[in-house]
Amino acid sequence: KQYRIAVIPGDGIGKEVMPEGLRVLEAAAKKHGVSLHFDHFDFSSWDYYEKHGQMMPDDWKEKIGKHDAIYFGAVGWPAKIPDHVSLWGSLIKFRREFDQYVNLRPVRLMPGVPSPLAGRKPGDIDFWVVRENTEGEYSSVGGRMFPDTDREFVTQQTVMTRVGVDRILKFAFELAQSRPKKHLTSATKSNGISITMPYWDERVEAMAKKYPGVKWDKYHIDILTANFVLHPDWFDVVVGSNLFGDILSDLGPACTGTIGIAPSGNINPEGNFPSVFEPVHGSAPDIAGQGIANPIGAIWSGAMMLEHLGEKVAGKSIVDAIERTLAERTLRTKDLGGNADTTACGKAVAEMVD
């Protein structure tokens, strides 16, 4: 079967790292007899917005909704376009309208990437953050009253649905069950956020009954962030609401040295819609155009995409190639103390794939 991939480089360094991601995907596809077809799109970018006054064409769903996956660079350029236009007009739209209810991010300490945590070595930190990606704290329900007076107030609702909570928990428990440690940690704050978070806890407890082989625990988000720093070796699969997952999936990669190499998947597990794979880093206007961006986040996201498509061997070959590349100082980009530029680093990974 041939996989059809929609490629959207977006803004800034998105445009620089994507060619390297594609280079490595092509190398892995060739080695492992996987057939990939790429369609390139220029929307979901500042350039497109400048020309058309909107982030995406009206028929964006027809254009990319039938692809097997979407391979995404980065979007946003705060100095030119407000976040709520660029992000809510593309990335968050994909998540909602393609029902990508899982945001999946590995937290893994890689060779060659020094951890800011004292004494942690590759192998010590290796877990997944599973984030609910469509509801929770990122709702659009709320408003403002008595504007510009002393009585002014704003409200915004957090919304958790049975369907929404149960399906993300199911995904997280399944993932935990598939791993050697079979350990799930739930992020809560039911001692302070007294309505939605106790509900989350209740659903975790109910779901846990269906997975007797999975050991599970829960921590309030405040002490959980502390434990990411103090005991990152405690975790295997960590599941959280939209906001808590967002926080943990930036903090986790920070504990492993750099969010510059972290990948992510915005996944619709049922395959009713395409899933989006993108590096965690943004468009980085400050270093865009210099050819120095680290392409590992994009490349690793490509590996996650292959695994999602069922091509696990090809996907793993990329992750292995990343590890071998990072282990060599000269093949790393500047941000990791190396002297390779974006292209040299991408080429190195492509050559390492086997």
Added chain:
Amino acid sequence: KQYRIAVIPGDGIGKEVMPEGLRVLEAAAKKHGVSLHFDHFDFSSWDYYEKHGQMMPDDWKEKIGKHDAIYFGAVGWPAKIPDHVSLWGSLIKFRREFDQYVNLRPVRLMPGVPSPLAGRKPGDIDFWVVRENTEGEYSSVGGRMFPDTDREFVTQQTVMTRVGVDRILKFAFELAQSRPKKHLTSATKSNGISITMPYWDERVEAMAKKYPGVKWDKYHIDILTANFVLHPDWFDVVVGSNLFGDILSDLGPACTGTIGIAPSGNINPEGNFPSVFEPVHGSAPDIAGQGIANPIGAIWSGAMMLEHLGEKVAGKSIVDAIERTLAERTLRTKDLGGNADTTACGKAVAEMVD
């Protein structure tokens, strides 16, 4: 003037650390000619709840509402009493009903306390977290619909009032202005939480105009937690909503080695009601009764209380004594690699006060 302090040890190790806190307060008071009068209360504890079926007497406000400050140990014992009864029946009640709208916590790397962050030394990390303590995400507005069906959902509102947001920002800007670096960082998430957080940002911008001498910046909470780990030296005063402040004031102390020694103040700056000073740690049922709890959190909270009362010299003398005590391995408790018990550590600090 004589200060009247209400002393509430609460549960678990709260009862063990408070005598040491009092010992040190008495030593500092004597040295610096400060007159303190202590009234002891047994409510806000599991013991009291067991006898009376409620956490506090009906007339708790009359009993402690006229004191100059409340010196608090720890409350909660999840195995015996649910958090929403113990915490919402005492700690969170104080915050709301005594309008303690500031939660103030130092993040400081102390001598003798190894940081989990590689290569950080005392002096490298020294900032304050200022947390809104009465509204925001900790609201009681919301509910559940269609229970036990597939359509079930829960909602909970985040509520930010003009009064509530402006007064915490004012406190934070004033604090920043009083410090050598004059730098304020605001925690936001306006790119995802699209109604309340842009309002927070708007109020920060308005307040900043009144403090032209303060440099300020803002970070989304996800990358801000990452920066606590990667660049803790960037911060001077960090202000956040109830939830964001809660997270940052556990993560911050974790980055400085232990939340076991962190102090906090729940402050009503106008002095209309007493403020509560308490260690960040909880009642720690697992180590209660062994005499090994670290009393530094309680002692340091006592120092914050003196400073709040205007006795800055006496307060500082305690913080200095803590630093000198922690620098000696033998005077530290077990959790910090020493061999002193709770009392020995408390006595050491009391003797160091000058």
